[in-house]
Amino acid sequence: xxxxxxxxxxxxxxxxxxxxxxxxxxxxxxxxxxxxxxxxxxxxxxxxxxxxxxxxxxxxxxxxxxxxxxxxxxxxxxxxxxxxxxxxxxxxxxxxxxxxxxxxxxxxxxxxxxxxxxxxxxxxxxxxxxxxxxxxxxxxxxxxxxxxxxxxxxxxxxxxxxxxxxxxxxxxxxxxxxxxxxxxxxxxxxxxxxxxxxxxxxx
Numbered sequence: 001x002x003x004x005x006x007x008x009x010x011x012x013x014x015x016x017x018x019x020x021x022x023x024x025x026x027x028x029x030x031x032x033x034x035x036x037x038x039x040x041x042x043x044x045x046x047x048x049x050x051x052x053x054x055x056x057x058x059x060x061x062x063x064x065x066x067x068x069x070x071x072x073x074x075x076x077x078x079x080x081x082x083x084x085x086x087x088x089x090x091x092x093x094x095x096x097x098x099x100x101x102x103x104x105x106x107x108x109x110x111x112x113x114x115x116x117x118x119x120x121x122x123x124x125x126x127x128x129x130x131x132x133x134x135x136x137x138x139x140x141x142x143x144x145x146x147x148x149x150x151x152x153x154x155x156x157x158x159x160x161x162x163x164x165x166x167x168x169x170x171x172x173x174x175x176x177x178x179x180x181x182x183x184x185x186x187x188x189x190x191x192x193x194x195x196x197x198x199x200x201x202x203x
């Protein structure tokens with residue numbers, strides 16, 4: 001069973017529908033017992049970094065997720081804001097992230113590269129290395145749908161599993177142990193998103 005974390009932010013409906021099409025038993029919940037009984041977790045998210053962290057804290061989810069992910073090592077997939085929240089901090093706000101993965105979230109450099117934000121639409125990925133999420137995709141290079149102003153950055157470049165180019169190259173996904181994050185929206189990425197989510201529910 002896959003549990004989609006309900007903390008008040010995210011495209012939960014479209015994500016749940018795609019998982020159902022894959023035949024996955026899915027529950028949307030913020031209940032501790034449901035989360036702890038899950039085989040795997042998804043942390044979605046659209047919106048502001050500080051609001052996301054505060055919602056997790058207010059609902060008592062920060063401690064529950066720390067236990068599920070860091071102690072019990074349940075696989076978790078962060079999507080867009082959800083993936084950003086799993087890092088240390090963001091230029092978007094003042095709150096600390098969950099700090100599960102050593103990285104930061106930064107605003108796109110619009111001055112030096114003359115790009116508009118948000119970065120929105122379909123973009124190809126360069127897969128950096130073999131990773132479970134990117135097994136057996138329908139075609140290469142794969143294409144995913146993005147909507148974001150901020151992106152991941154890591155001192156340890158090996159944490160990044162794929163790159164995207166929007167004015168310059170940035171990390172589009174990462175993996176650290178049982179923790180997976182993607183900046184794009186698999187639930188809006190048709191056959192590529194279906195394949196990626198199918199790979200995740202096999203973990």
